[in-house]
Amino acid sequence: MQITKRLFLSAALAAGLSFAGASLPETAASAAWEPVKPIEFVIMAGKGGGADKMARLLQAVIQEKGWASKPLNPINKPGGSGSEALLHLKGARDPDHTIMVTLNSFYTTPLRQPKIGIDIATFTPIGRMAEDTFLLWVHKDSGIKTIEDFAAAAKTAGNSWIMAGTGKLQEDQLLTDFLNASYGLNMKYIPYKGGGKVAKQLAGKHANSTVNNPSEQEGFYANGDTVPIAAFTDNRLEMFPNAPTFKEMGKEFVYYMQRSVVGAPGMSAEAAAYYQALFQKVFDSEEWAKYRKKKSLQGDFLSGQALMDYWMKERDIHKAMLKKMGAL
Amino acid sequence: MEIFQHLMGGFLIAFEPLNLGLVILGVVLGLFIGAMPGLGSVNGVAILLPVTFLVPPTSAIIFLAAIYYGAMYGGAISSIMLGIPGASTAVATTFDGRPLALSGNADKALIAAAVASFFGGTVSILLFTGFAPVLASIALDFGDFEIFALMLLAFATFIGLGGDDIPKTIFSICIGMVFSAVGFDIISGEPRLVFLDLPGFSRPINFLVLAIGIYGIGEMLWTIETTRGSPTMSKAVLSVERVLSNLRELLSTWKTAVMASFLGYFVGILPAAGATPGSLMAYGVAKLTSKDPSKFGKGEVAGVVAPEAANNAASTGSMLPMLTLGIPGSPTTAILLGGMVIWGLTPGPRLFVEQEEFVWGLIASLYAANLFAVLINIGFIPLFLWVLKTPFTILAPMIFVLCLVGGFAPTRSLHDIWLMLIFGIGGYLLRKLDYPLAPAVLAIVLGPIAEPALRQSLLISDGSFAPFFTRPIAGPITIIALLLILLPVFKYGYQRIKGRGETQ
Known part of the structure; x- marks a missing residue:
């Protein structure tokens, strides 16, 4: 409750300061670049989702430690699988003060919507804060305990087996396609808006399975409603030791969701260096380590050219996956 | 017993100095907002929503609920004094409240409204306390089919019970x-309806933009035109003896108050129905069951008691589906729902488990809000009369500024301000043509719930509509909804047959 109060106060303060800051003359660039006005912190997803929760935590940590001389001003732009946010960054009037929290729709949305004319190679890499994980979930009452049980049950049900997921032709559907192909299944994929809604479908037994992130199923799992069957990771997750990875079961499929911070295209090198150092500091903080552990987040900190290389590699992987699904 | 413990915990939260202060402030603001012509609980909650980002979510909802409550009390005041409903929920109050005021009994009508509101509020909060957790536990059974059936019912109540011109409602x-x-x-x-390829249309139109546009700007224009800046007043006399004799007279209407409270509460629970149809239905039933229906419309106290008890009961009732199912029961709770999302809370079945403090703090604060509202209302009656004398030419610019700030704050996008102005003018023109606008606001709130639910259902059922009728929960709801939609047709046919019988 205390944190939320502070968040709202700081957001309101930031909104007020942005008026004050806009009227100040730009200070001459000195040795180290510093923001001269509040930083616009765009969130490429809706309120309450994984990306949103993470962005607000990042902002709170930076604010509390006083690591930035100007406040971060979070604003959600979830429209069109993130295309609203991407367009906003591309057209940013002040690229040095515009950064964004992003996820895998950073690759898929520009690929699927060439009309918006976004080339992610022009964006400024700041920091990859984590890779979120995916697991295959079923309801406790289904009695399914292993992937073999799952495959048998889903095979019998055929097209009436319902897999709920977030959005069309996004992460969850990619994973569903993999399961269908690898186990000879014909599950029916139903898209919902947001991971929380998907999790609720499973808890209410309106769907037979989901491929949620741990943070989305956390509540129902804690309540004993849902069970993870297998993980789309390299190694078993500490939180769910009984869920084997697909890798150890002989299916070479590993899939992560990036949780990264990206700067607007055209950001100056000095500003980019400032943000890269800032988020490195956040990554190394105790608060972030705690959050990563609680939400089973993986992955190291990537920045600069290494992050850009990672994006290009992931974009190619997603392009191939989308092609295979007939989405391109 | 468990409920009792939760409620006690809730009272501890509600009586924290900050929260109690917000209850009182909210009730006072709500009373004034509700009392002002053209402004109702929707406007009050919509305009003040951005203010709540400064306090924790529990305090924020307590504040907004208090405004909601206060506005329900206040709405009656301008209905009675000016003959202009202070809010859509108080439309039915003008039917008998205005004749009472014109005959020099304004004080009787005002006190009847206040006491009936208190009674309706109390009954509904007791029902809320007792049944909310029960409803919460079955809420998870609502899948896509059930949710769409509910949405259909919500739209149906507007068509079947609205009473407005039906083609215009549709x-x-x-x-x-x-x-x-x-x-x-x-x-x-895929992108759709991105008008003129403006990036602002690449995200959904915020219901707040439509609601403030229509209720804030549109209603203001309407009031300026209809009153020419000088609403006429009626005089009211207040004295202790009159108050006491009025209270005695009120006792005889207790049956009406009980009926209206229960009816209002259950209509309020129906998603999207809310307080306006609740109060109209209560008025109708009161008239139907009265010994002398011809007195109604000429200054019958029961005609004030029924809608006022019902609209307060409905306002509490409509919070239940909002909290437990994430479905707003009225335009005002739709805005509260939007607020909860901004505060980072997910309304729905888990809310009662995950946010105990929030839920029970809210419930307990409703008791407090109800008590303060009746006391402040009666105490402030002379003051309201004075405020109503403020020239609208002074009030209008202040309301206008509040509308702009309220529309800009949530998204910080100028696109929304322009849109809001267009909606305001469009809403004003539609109103001149006698189109009811509440259904449009309801549709913009419920559309994004109903549409995916329908399409997801049809994906699951391979295009078959049968599950809407055969599933145990969805079936009865769908059938009631269809009956309500057809109700005006039945009514029309019945009147035709009856009319023929009388002429013969």
Whole structure:
């Protein structure tokens, strides 16, 4: 409750300061670049989702430690699988003060919507804060305990087996396609808006399975409603030791969701260096380590050219996956 | 016993100095907002929503609920004094309240309204306390089929019970649905209705923009035109003896108050029905069951008691589906729902488990808000009369500024301000043509819930509509909804037959 109060106060303060800051003359660039006005912190997803929760935590940590001389001003732009946010960054009037929290729709949305004319190679890499994980979930009452049980049950049900997921032709559907192909299944994929809604479908037994992130199923799992069957990771997750990875079961499929911070295209090198150092500091903080552990987040900190290389590699992987699904 | 413990915990939260202060402030603000012509609980909550980002979510909802409550009390005041409903929920109050005021009994009508509101509020909070957790536990059974059936019922109540011109109501719903479809299609992921390729239309139109546009700017224009800046007043006399004799007279209407409270509460629970149809239905039933229905409309106290008890009961009732199912029961709770999302809370079945403090703090604060509202209302009656004398030419610019700030704050986008102005003017013109606008606001709120639910259902059932009728929960709801939609047709046919019988 205390944190939320502070968040709202700081957001309101930031909104007020942005008026004050806009009227100040730009200070001459000195040795180290510093923001001269509040930083616009765009969130490429809706309120309450994984990306949103993470962005607000990042902002709170930076604010509390006083690591930035100007406040971060979070604003959600979830429209069109993130295309609203991407367009906003591309057209940013002040690229040095515009950064964004992003996820895998950073690759898929520009690929699927060439009309918006976004080339992610022009964006400024700041920091990859984590890779979120995916697991295959079923309801406790289904009695399914292993992937073999799952495959048998889903095979019998055929097209009436319902897999709920977030959005069309996004992460969850990619994973569903993999399961269908690898186990000879014909599950029916139903898209919902947001991971929380998907999790609720499973808890209410309106769907037979989901491929949620741990943070989305956390509540129902804690309540004993849902069970993870297998993980789309390299190694078993500490939180769910009984869920084997697909890798150890002989299916070479590993899939992560990036949780990264990206700067607007055209950001100056000095500003980019400032943000890269800032988020490195956040990554190394105790608060972030705690959050990563609680939400089973993986992955190291990537920045600069290494992050850009990672994006290009992931974009190619997603392009191939989308092609295979007939989405391109 | 468990409920009792929760409630005690809730009272501890509600009586924290900050929260108690917010209850009192909210009730006072709500009373004034509700009392002002053209402003109702929707406007009050919508305009003041951004203010709540400064306090924790529990305090924020307590503040907004207090405004909601206060506005329900206040709405009656201008209905009685000016003959202009202070809010849509108080429309029915003008039927008998205004004749009472014109005959020099304004004080009787005002006190009847206040006491009936208190009674309706108390009954509904008791029902809320007792049944909310029960409803919460079955809420998870609502899948796509059930949710769409509920949405159908919500739209049906507007068509079947609204009483307005039905083709116009349907038109208004359709406009709201079109606006709600702007942005990106969730099922296919494709952009749609991106007017003029403006990036502002790549996200859905915020219902707040439509609500403030229509209720704030549109109503203001309407009031300026209809009153020419000088609403006429009626005099009211207040004295202790009159108050006491009025209270005695009120005792005889207790049956009406009980009926109206229960009816209002259950209509309020129906998603999207809310307090306006609740109060109209209560008035209708009171008239039907009265020994002398001809007195209604000429200054019958029961005609004030029924809608006022019902609209307060409905306002509490409509919070239940909002909290437990994430479905708003009225335009005002739709805005509260939007607020909860901004505060980072997810309304729905888990809310009662995950946010105990929030839920029970809210419930306990409703008791406090109800008590303070009746006391402040009666105490402030002379003051309201004075405020109503403020020239509207002074009030109007202040309301206008509040509307702009309220529309800009949530998204910080100028696109929304322009849109709001257009909606305001469009709403004003539609109102001149006698189109009901509440259905449009309801549709923009419910459209994004109803549309995916329908399409997800049809995906699951391979295009078959049968599950809407055969599933145990969805079936009865769908059938009631269809009956309500057909109700005006039955009524029309019945009147035709009856009319023929009388002429023969």
